[in-house]
Amino acid sequence: MSENMAELVHNQKEKQTALPIGQAAKSAPDLSVARTFLKQTYGYNSFRGLQEDIIADALCGKDVLAILPTGGGKSLCYQIPAILRAGVGLVVSPLIALMADQVDALKAVGIRAERLDSSISYDAKREALKAAANGKIDLLYVSPEALATGLGNALATLPLSLIAIDEAHCVSQWGHDFRPDYRTLNRLKVLFPNVPRMAVTATADGRTQKDILAQLDLKAPAIHIASFDRPNLTLSAEAKSGNKIDRLVSLLKPRIGQSGIVYAATRKGVESLAEALTRNGIPALAYHAGLPAETRAENQHRFLLEDGLTMCATIAFGMGVDKPDVRYVIHADSPKSIEAYWQEVGRAGRDGEPAEGIALYGPSDLRRAFMWARDGDADDVIKQTQVTKARQLFAFLKGSDCRRAAIRSYFGEIDPDPCGECDNCTSNPSETFDVTRYAQMAVSAVLRCGQKIGRTRVVIHLLGQAKDDFDRDLSRHSTYGIGTDLGKNVWSMIFDELLFENILAEGGEPTRPYLYVPDHSAAKRLFNNEYTISLNSDPTARRTRKSRTTSAKVAFSDLSECDQLIFEALRDWRAETARQIGKPPYVIFHDRTLAALAQACPSNPDDLRQISGIGDKKVKRYGAAVLDIIKHTD
Ligand code: ADP
Ligand code: ZN
Numbered sequence: 001m002s003e004n005m006a007e008l009v010h011n012q013k014e015k016q017t018a019l020p021i022g023q024a025a026k027s028a029p030d031l032s033v034a035r036t037f038l039k040q041t042y043g044y045n046s047f048r049g050l051q052e053d054i055i056a057d058a059l060c061g062k063d064v065l066a067i068l069p070t071g072g073g074k075s076l077c078y079q080i081p082a083i084l085r086a087g088v089g090l091v092v093s094p095l096i097a098l099m100a101d102q103v104d105a106l107k108a109v110g111i112r113a114e115r116l117d118s119s120i121s122y123d124a125k126r127e128a129l130k131a132a133a134n135g136k137i138d139l140l141y142v143s144p145e146a147l148a149t150g151l152g153n154a155l156a157t158l159p160l161s162l163i164a165i166d167e168a169h170c171v172s173q174w175g176h177d178f179r180p181d182y183r184t185l186n187r188l189k190v191l192f193p194n195v196p197r198m199a200v201t202a203t204a205d206g207r208t209q210k211d212i213l214a215q216l217d218l219k220a221p222a223i224h225i226a227s228f229d230r231p232n233l234t235l236s237a238e239a240k241s242g243n244k245i246d247r248l249v250s251l252l253k254p255r256i257g258q259s260g261i262v263y264a265a266t267r268k269g270v271e272s273l274a275e276a277l278t279r280n281g282i283p284a285l286a287y288h289a290g291l292p293a294e295t296r297a298e299n300q301h302r303f304l305l306e307d308g309l310t311m312c313a314t315i316a317f318g319m320g321v322d323k324p325d326v327r328y329v330i331h332a333d334s335p336k337s338i339e340a341y342w343q344e345v346g347r348a349g350r351d352g353e354p355a356e357g358i359a360l361y362g363p364s365d366l367r368r369a370f371m372w373a374r375d376g377d378a379d380d381v382i383k384q385t386q387v388t389k390a391r392q393l394f395a396f397l398k399g400s401d402c403r404r405a406a407i408r409s410y411f412g413e414i415d416p417d418p419c420g421e422c423d424n425c426t427s428n429p430s431e432t433f434d435v436t437r438y439a440q441m442a443v444s445a446v447l448r449c450g451q452k453i454g455r456t457r458v459v460i461h462l463l464g465q466a467k468d469d470f471d472r473d474l475s476r477h478s479t480y481g482i483g484t485d486l487g488k489n490v491w492s493m494i495f496d497e498l499l500f501e502n503i504l505a506e507g508g509e510p511t512r513p514y515l516y517v518p519d520h521s522a523a524k525r526l527f528n529n530e531y532t533i534s535l536n537s538d539p540t541a542r543r544t545r546k547s548r549t550t551s552a553k554v555a556f557s558d559l560s561e562c563d564q565l566i567f568e569a570l571r572d573w574r575a576e577t578a579r580q581i582g583k584p585p586y587v588i589f590h591d592r593t594l595a596a597l598a599q600a601c602p603s604n605p606d607d608l609r610q611i612s613g614i615g616d617k618k619v620k621r622y623g624a625a626v627l628d629i630i631k632h633t634d
Contacts, residue, residue, distance in 0.1 A: 001110040002616035005040045008033060013086045013161075029059040034080050041109050043593075043615035048073050050224045054198075055080050057222040058162060064198040065168070065213060068226040070346025071324075074200045075102065078164035081198075082139055083111065085161035088132045089139040090195075092147065092188075093166040094179060097300065099141040101322050106139060108587050110617040115141035116151060125151075132158050144181040152191050160195045163188055165216065168199035169339075172211035173382055175204060176339040176389070182215075189217050202346060203339040206412060228342070228411040232349045233357055235403035236423035237396075239496065240362035241489070245276045248332055251358060252282045257308045258327035263344060265333035265368055267314060273332060274312040287313040304584040307575070318344060324351035324586050330358045334365040336372060337389035338396055338410050351592050361397045363499035366390060367506050367513065394500055400424050432534040436526070438486060438494055439503075439533040443523050445479040446504060451516040455506075458515060459483075459491045490535070497533050559595060567598035569633045573625060588622065589613060601630050 001009065012033050034055055038044050047055070051073055054066045058081035068074050082089020093099045099115045106113040114128040114137055131137045142151060169175035171182040188197065199212050213221060240247075248262065262277075264270045267288040277284035285299040303311045304323055311317060315335070329348040335341045341359065349355025373386035396406050402418035402425050409416060418425050445458050453461075457471065464481025466472045474480065483491060495515075498504040503522050506513035517523050525531045559567055571585075571594060578585040589597075593613030602608045605623050609616075 001041050002620075005037065005110075005616065008036060009083060012084045029056055031056060031059075033084060034059065037080060037084065038076070039615070041111065041615050041617070042076065043109075043609075043611070043613045043618060045612050047076075050226050051077055054222075054224050057224075058082075058196060058198055059084060061085075061196045063196055063218040063221040064224065065209065065218060065221050066198065066200045066224045066226075067204055067209065068200070068202060068224075069228050069230055070202040070343060071230065071350035071352070072202070072226055074166070074202070077200060078162060078166075078198050079106070079111070079139060082162040082164065087159035087161035087195075088135075088137055089161050089164065090155065090158075091139060091141045091164045091166060092144055092185060093141055094144065094170055094182070096143065097321070098166075099143070103141055104583060105322075105587055108583070108617070109615055111139065112137050113139040113141065117141070117143040117146055129154055129158070144179070144185060147187070148181060148184040152187060156191050160192055163192060163195050163197045165197065165199045167201055168212050168216070169201040169204045169208050171199075171215045172204070172208045173378065174211050174385060175201075175208040176337050176343075178378075186215060186217060203343050203411075205339065205410070208339075225412075227413060227416075228408045229404060229413075229416065230346065230349065231419070232352055232354050233345065233404070234354065234421045235345070235357045235359075235407075235419075237359040237361060237398075237403070238423075239398075239493075240360050241492075244332060244360065245273065247360065248273065248330065249277065249280045249282065251330060252277060252310060253280075255328060256282055259303070259307060259309055259311075259323065259325055260328035260330065261311045261313060261318065261326060261344075261347060262330045262332050263313060263315060263335070265314070265365070269333065270312045270314055277310060277312065282310055283308060284310040284312055287311055287317040289314065289316040305578060307585070315340070315344065318347050321347065322350065323347075323584065325353070325591050326350070326355065327353075328356040328358065330360070332360055333368070334359055334361040334393065334397060336369050336386070336393070338393050338407065339389070341393060341396075342407055342411075351586075351590050353592065359397055361394065363496050363506070364513075366394050366499060369393070391502075398500060434532060434534050435490075435494055435497075436529060436531070436533050438483065438491075439498055440527055441479065441482055442491070442494055442498060443503060443517065443526060445477075445483075446515045447517060447523075448477040448479050449474050452514050454512060454514050455492070455495050459488055459495070462491060463488070493535055494533065497535065501531075501533065503531070559598060563595075563598040566601070566630055566633045567594055569629050570594045570597060570626065573629055577622070577625070589618070597626060597630065603627065603631070 031052060038047065049072060050066070050068065054064060054077040057064050058078065066074065066077055078089065078091065096117045096119055099117060103113045103115050116125050116128060128137065128140065132140055165185060170177050170179040171185060172178060197216065197218060199216055199218065204212060262273060264273055267290045270286050270288045274284045274286035285303060287296055287299050300317070300321065303309050304321070326348045329345045331341070331344070335344055345357035348357060369390035370387060373383050373390060376383065392410070399406060403422035404419040405416040441462060442458070445462055446453070449458060449461060460467060460471060461474055461480055462483030464484060466475050495504065499506065502518060503526055504515050505518040507516055508514045574585045574588050574594065577588055590613055593611060596611045600607065600611060602611065604627070605619050608614050608619050608623050608626065
């Protein structure tokens with residue numbers, strides 16, 4: 001941070017020392033210092049959304065629970081009060097990669113941050129602790145494991161300004177990413193009874209919120225819950241049909257040049273997908289927990305540093321990745337819950353520019369979600385919650401309501417407006433086609449064939465196409481050949497519906513599932529016509545949708561041709577500079593900042609400071625280079 005900023009911070013800390021740590025101030029805190037700090041250090045002109053309220057509460061020493069959507073700017077909410085209050089800020093964060101990224105970004109704006117995790121040597125840790133004790137560090141990042149293994153006691157001697165618990169939903173078994181290590185965080189209250197704590201997360205339904213408060217035992221917390229809307233995300237979901245790889249290639253071809261993530265459920269799926277995409281001319285990398293650590297690190301590094309790569313990954317990838325210009329997140333296999341979906345999709349468009357979330361789903365995904373729930377080692381009550389969450393996710397994916405509004409309602413917002421942009425908002429309300437009669441035939445066939453038969457075979461049976469002795473054996477049943485009105489595809493869709501509705505279920509080996517009727521009362525209702533199963537009017541046609549293909553090169557459509565030239569020149573310079581310092585380009589400047597530079601064409605350092613994303617340190621470090629490029633490209 002610049003000298004005058006350092007002095008301002010110092011004075012502010014002194015003022016705060018007058019107040020015993022942890023004691024709430026009587027009057028509202030003076031936010032002008034926080035605003036100046038925001039501008040001069042981070043280069044941002046104003047706080048966003050709830051940031052200011054959260055910071056105000058934290059500055060006066062309250063415990064806080066803050067729930068902000070991904071990209072909502074959670075980090076600033078704890079960084080600023082932690083720096084402005086007397087003492088060192090402690091940030092608990094679940095992933096080393098996440099910490100490394102944050103610490104890099106903080107150092108780049110001149111904030112003195114260090115991390116203490118298992119990848120840091122003993123000596124380096126001791127150095128950092130010493131520096132912290134001498135007031136030479138603003139923020140210390142620690143992992144929950146490190147706290148559990150004794151570091152807590154070493155930290156107990158430090159004057160702490162604030163403890164931030166990032167990804168706080170990990171503390172709750174009701175959340176979607178429970179981490180047992182997080183349970184040890186209740187020690188923090190014992191070790192630091194007088195230090196205010198702030199729990200932040202992007203996803204927590206009501207039950208998870210309560211659990212976070214209880215587990216961490218926050219004291220009369222101020223609770224801030226932001227809207228879950230992400231207006232720059234365009235969402236869509238489509239039922240899987242045909243060859244999945246072909247579908248993904250056709251989705252990705254028009255997006256070549258953009259960075260994005262494709263999530264698949266299995267390691268094998270990830271690898272074959274990355275290979276297939278590369279073969280089809282789409283630059284792609286693979287990431288999953290089974291790859292050697294160096295390969296993983298290398299691929300993650302390349303994804304951050306290079307523009308325009310597609311990362312094919314399991315959910316092992318992402319939590320530590322704060323890349324702001326991810327333009328799409330595609331679920332090649334569906335996630336486990338709406339929380340997981342929203343967190344994963346939330347990795348797109350952190351820079352606020354248009355980005356897309358596309359989910360593919362099928363009954364095998366639902367089955368996998370159930371298996372995950374069933375085979376985990378959680379209590380039965382939790383397993384039941386997970387099954388319910390999987391059902392809610394599929395109701396959402398199959399649903400015809402506005403996607404964004406559905407998500408917002410799920411997280412508790414009342415009557416959110418439709419977004420007007422998602423697949424459901426933009427498609428014509430489809431006529432439905434009542435297929436209850438056929439659904440009855442399908443369930444009858446499953447029952448008659450003994451409930452130990454796979455879906456392909458039941459369809460062959462319905463179509464009266466016996467292929468071998470087994471099928472011929474079944475041909476004596478009255479359901480043999482009764483389904484010739486419909487083609488295979490339509491039958492397959494009907495089976496999908498029956499699986500989604502839980503009138504049929506799949507059992508057996510994951511690779512060779514058989515169909516059975518899990519609940520005879522539901523089947524009975526279907527036979528009594530108390531249950532309607534319907535498909536779109538033209539169930540054989542693949543749903544085609546308008547896919548908004550943003551210009552592959554950059555997403556900034558509001559730039560004039562001349563601005564575009566400067567923007568590209570700045571981007572080239574940024575790519576080169578990033579290569580030289582071995583850091584991701586966005587640590588230098590975000591695309592948005594480059595676009596603002598291209599539009600404003602500043603000619604001196606003061607003008608540079610007016611641009612969002614440029615603070616003192618960046619003016620000093622990059623100002624001359626940027627001004628030079630603008631001057632010579634204009
Ligand atoms: P989260 O952790 O909530 O996903 P981050 O804290 O990483 O989000 O912030 C997302 C992005 O928004 C970051 O690039 C951050 O620098 C930027 N940002 C945060 N607050 C502001 C603000 N007030 N004005 C402009 N940009 C901001
Ligand atoms: Zn919508």
